[in-house]
Amino acid sequence: MSRLKIHENKRGFTLEGRNFFYLADTVWSAFTSITLEEWEDYLERRWVQGFNVLQINTMPQWDRCMSDVGVYPFYTEDGQKFDFTKWDEAYYERARQMCRMAVDKGFQLALVVLWLNYVPGTWGSRLVDLNVMPEEFVSTYAEKIVDVFDEFDPIYVVSGDTDFDTEEAVSYYEAALKMVCEKSPQSLKTMHIKRGYDYIPEQFLDRLDFYMYQSGHFAEGQDMAYLLAEKFYRDYPVKPIVNAEPCYEQMGYSRKMYGRFQPYDLRKAAWSGILSGACAGVTYGAHGVWNWKKTGKKANPVLGEGFDEAFPAWEAIHFPGAWDYGFIANFLEANGIEELIPAQKLLVEKSEQIRMAVTNDERYLIYVPYTTKLVIGKELNGYYGKAVDLVTGRTARVRLTPEVGETSVSMHDFKGDGLIVLERY
Template sequence: MSRLEVDQNQSNFVLDGKPFFYLGDTVWSAFTNITTEEWEYYLKKRKEQGFTVLQINTMPQWDRCASNQKLYPFATKDGYTFDFTRWDERYYENARKMCRMAVEKGFQLALVVLWLNHVPGTWGSRMIDDNVMPREMIRPYTEKIVEEFDEFHPVYVISGDTDFDTPQAVEYYNIALETVCEKSPLSLKTMHIKRGYDLIPEEFLDRIDFYMFQSGHNKEGQDMAYKLPESFREKYPEKPMINAEPCYEQMGYSRKAYGRFQQEDVRKAAWSSILSGACAGVTYGAHGVWNWQKINKPQNPVLGEGFDAPFPWQEALQFPGAWDYGLIRRILTDLRVRKLVPANELLENDTEEIRMAVSGDGRYFIYLPYSTRLSIRKELPDCTARAVDLENGRNADVESSVENGRTVLGMHPFQKDVLLIVEEMR
């Protein structure tokens, strides 16, 4: 089995020496909630849709839906509070079986080691502290994770949805990261951090291989999809970047605000991130898949964020946005795009919602939420331009002209968002 690596360009990944686009799905609750039969169907469907990576929590997701599985990583009397000194080997046996099924289908795994509610001094453990892991168990637990799962060559996501605002949180995650580096030196490591957050402690920077950020599920603040990669590019050494938790399709707006994110919203979050520097990949989420809502089970109350109720997983698995994310991978893979450098400074249009990047080989990629004329601060006299309808996959030629040292692109004929691909003739 091959191991995922960082490309020499420090912007993307390679697998077996070939470019690899990280198209992830958040199925955080897989190891506790999903039966073998359900998992088999899930893997088949996500493979058809074009996904390449599965993001799974190795601990029970704190806001998962109810399940009859009764599988937990530690001994427990009530299915809620754990005895961190006693493993439940049934859990790991089942989890390894699920991992084996996934890798046999061609998926890469991204396994979260320590979700924030198990770590003192995080926003999650301040909300609910019943299962904070004792400090002395961090290293044994992390060793256990590597021992059980390293044969599958996963990406190790050391933290889950966390902040690093206290010395305790930094210490816990430092122990976990140090342990994974020691026990699995060749694996890729990263940190999954909370919505709108861009702080990575300096002591972690030389030991993580790429950055994950989260534009999240607040209706206000969706501009984080492009502002966070801009911030990471400015503050930190160059490494691949991924929006590891953009708004999920049909997720209710957080803070109990009325409304749900639609297919077009999740497309916008993805392309806004990719063309702003996070071109290594992107992660999708469906409200009902990440927490695995079953038809005959009560809906989960969802701690903290106050989201509206999820859809049954069978319905959520079919949301149309999943196919749109598969199209992202196909477009960039078919065009052999290895690196995208943000280039919004070339656009004259007065809005940050339009995002632009260049590939370095005479191609310009522009995400356009609504049809309008565009002006590029560069003469491209013999360029070709086409608009890809991101909902239906249709293509249309777009007129271009050079005026006063600028290249002007005409309106495209589609009523929703498109990707404009402009190529210089060489």
């Protein structure tokens, strides 16, 4: 039986009876691109920082950086085109070894079964149709994935970065999901969908344990971090919600637009989603880690979404934003926060970028991208306020002024983005 379970409140997870905040790192290319020595160092780094889930593609990532590891799940002459009739068992043995190392370190695995470029009728396979999988092989492949990895109690992420805009794509993912459910009924299952997408076919919903959405890497559209959280919270059957791909640190903006995401952008995406309905967890990404860039190795000819050049993995793994995400999990755990209920309507006349939620015991959390005075549409007598500087971790008192039907919250003193906490004395 899977040790990771859905919380009784249906909005989060538990692990061995304790609350579990899904704090993942994106390392899609692990099985094809990372040496075992690099993997050991990587695991230690992310464990120290507080991460507890690793998101990995079971197939070669289509827009990964090329490496000299030279292992693939199927026979290939060039590392690009695969022969789906010839398994390479050495790939799976090595992947199993990496999974064992990760699980022994304390990580949960979230393994993608079928990334979109392997599926016809998706936006990815329309760009590159080099390795579209034969439909009759989908069930066989999904069965293989369960046979190889099920002993590690993974989360099965049945789709990767996909849309469901064609009957052909839906048919492929139906075959994969059906087989995973048959072979591994006890495991948790979900689907990773494309940036800004808010549609999962109804036929899948009763077999998915939680929702993943992707606010993604478009400079214009970062409001998807909270808009998609609100959509899934409001319109879909109650399940945990995770932003499984917010903007990655130092990722170049999509479509070759000039600019890169900074730690502030990542914090904003994370907290905006968490306080808008996606309180089950969030995923970090570093540009150079997800695709495992190595100095001197050529880029993959598949450009995917047209990002700027990645940093070497050995440098990207030390980006500071990873600590900001570790802080999120530590803060929620230290304060005993199990569920966050969106409370946006209580904010009076303020930007949608400011996000607010309330706990079951009526503590209020407000994410403020820039310091400003706030008015809460509720009289909070007997409450006090504090602000957490999300850059330094410092805290400061915040003055509350209750009036008839509302409460004024003074501007906090920090110059960066902050988290305001209001709770009873």
